[in-house]
Amino acid sequence: MKEILITIPVMIFTGIFQATLFSRIHILNGTADIILLMIIAWSLHPHTKYSWLWLLSGSLIMTYLSAIPMYGYFITYTIIWILIQFLKSRFWQMPIILMVFVTIIGSIVSAAVSYFVLFINDIQPELQTTLTQIMIPSLTLNLLFCIPVYGILNDWANSLYYKEAQL
Amino acid sequence: MKKIFENWQRVVMILLIAGMILLALSGFLTQMLGNVLDPVISIQKWVAERVKIVYEFFTIPRDVTQLRAENQALQDHVSLLQTQIIQLEQDLKEADILYSLLGFARGRPEETYVAAAVIGIDPSPFLKYVLIDKGSDDGIAFNMPVVTEKGLVGRISAVTASASRVQLITDIGSMVNARVVEADVDGVIQGSVTADISIEMVTQEVELQAGQTVQTSGLGGSYPADVTIGHIINVNKLENELFQSASIQPAEDFNTLQAVLVVANFRPSNISPLE
Numbered sequence: 001m002k003e004i005l006i007t008i009p010v011m012i013f014t015g016i017f018q019a020t021l022f023s024r025i026h027i028l029n030g031t032a033d034i035i036l037l038m039i040i041a042w043s044l045h046p047h048t049k050y051s052w053l054w055l056l057s058g059s060l061i062m063t064y065l066s067a068i069p070m071y072g073y074f075i076t077y078t079i080i081w082i083l084i085q086f087l088k089s090r091f092w093q094m095p096i097i098l099m100v101f102v103t104i105i106g107s108i109v110s111a112a113v114s115y116f117v118l119f120i121n122d123i124q125p126e127l128q129t130t131l132t133q134i135m136i137p138s139l140t141l142n143l144l145f146c147i148p149v150y151g152i153l154n155d156w157a158n159s160l161y162y163k164e165a166q167l
Numbered sequence: 168m169k170k171i172f173e174n175w176q177r178v179v180m181i182l183l184i185a186g187m188i189l190l191a192l193s194g195f196l197t198q199m200l201g202n203v204l205d206p207v208i209s210i211q212k213w214v215a216e217r218v219k220i221v222y223e224f225f226t227i228p229r230d231v232t233q234l235r236a237e238n239q240a241l242q243d244h245v246s247l248l249q250t251q252i253i254q255l256e257q258d259l260k261e262a263d264i265l266y267s268l269l270g271f272a273r274g275r276p277e278e279t280y281v282a283a284a285v286i287g288i289d290p291s292p293f294l295k296y297v298l299i300d301k302g303s304d305d306g307i308a309f310n311m312p313v314v315t316e317k318g319l320v321g322r323i324s325a326v327t328a329s330a331s332r333v334q335l336i337t338d339i340g341s342m343v344n345a346r347v348v349e350a351d352v353d354g355v356i357q358g359s360v361t362a363d364i365s366i367e368m369v370t371q372e373v374e375l376q377a378g379q380t381v382q383t384s385g386l387g388g389s390y391p392a393d394v395t396i397g398h399i400i401n402v403n404k405l406e407n408e409l410f411q412s413a414s415i416q417p418a419e420d421f422n423t424l425q426a427v428l429v430v431a432n433f434r435p436s437n438i439s440p441l442e
Contacts, residue, residue: 023288031290068291118293121340133360
């Protein structure tokens with residue numbers, strides 16, 4: 001129950017930080033996607049039940065903040081979430097490695113989906129520029145942030161479910 | 168008389184006291200009193216000094232504590248003042264920005280402006296959009312041009328009641344009809360995913376040079392005319408191509424954009440039925 005209650009405020013605050021702070025931190029033209037990292041970290045936790053709510057609220061907030069057409073973030077985050085559900089049941093003993101792995105896959109999927117939705121909207125970014133100036137720098141930043149985000153959210157989820165178990 | 172003789176001791180005593188007073192008043196006892204009092208005063212002085220030392224011994228630690236407290240209070244006060252200085256410097260910076268915007272607005276009295284603060288940046292690294300704190304409640308409408316005192320910023324691409332999204336001219340989807348002032352030639356300003364802008368579709372007949380000013384041409388009716396966009400920094404001219412292009416240094420630094428002006432009375436022309 002607590003998980004449901006905290007989801008919306010946490011995502012709203014993260015969205016605000018994403019638009020004001022993390023969008024200004026960039027390597028070349030790449031930026032970190034903290035919402036994506038939070039969805040990955042929360043979904044990877046073995047006890048969280050409402051990670052789909054994080055996916056939904058995160059997608060809604062990013063769709064509101066970003067001008068990416070055709071609900072690009074919905075597509076990206078849904079692909080990542082499904083991938084996590086698939087991997088979680090098979091590699092459940094290695095969450096930290098899964099976090100790094102899914103972050104890499106997520107960054108690539110995010111860039112690919114953005115490229116694709118721009119492409120079908122008659123905007124054609126140069127592929128090599130996209131790769132060197134956006135995708136690889138974004139991936140680097142996401143990898144830099146993924147461990148702290150995982151640490152914070154994993155501890156938080158542990159404490160949340162430990163308290164709920166006590167109750 | 169008999170009584171006097173009976174009380175002769177008292178009489179002698181009174182006479183002695185009267186004599187002493189008379190001697191003191193006449194100054195004959197000063198030397199003698201000095202000799203008597205000097206040792207007493209010396210002793211008193213010695214005792215007073217010791218008492219003072221002992222008093223200070225017990226009271227100075229208390230003063231140190233008091234001084235430390237005062238020092239702490241002063242340090243707190245200094246910290247508060249420093250915070251106020253930083254706040255005032257920020258206010259001054261904001262005031263400078265607003266004065267600049269006001270100067271720009273006064274220079275173009277035919278247009279009405281709505282000043283807005285930049286409150287966010289598009290999280291997608293592919294797009295160059297910013298969020299501003301004014302929306303339809305403040306008279307902002309879709310496609311309105313956005314400028315600063317330095318030049319063109321972009322146009323409104325989405326509006327809510329209290330906020331709007333601005334597509335910057337550096338965005339890959341942005342196209343602005345422009346004119347190179349010195350060469351008197353038209354072209355199209357095109358953004359990119361790397362936030363670099365360039366003027367495209369410039370005829371090969373004219374000679375573009377670094378440093379030439381690029382302004383909006385007003386063609387197409389999407390932007391008002393004669394708003395500065397930037398300066399040419401690099402010309403790309405190939406003999407076998409139909410058009411030449413040039414890289415543009417934008418007049419505005421979009422990384423440090425804090426406040427903008429929305430041209431509220433400009434209604435973009437819808438030429439799509441003619442296309």
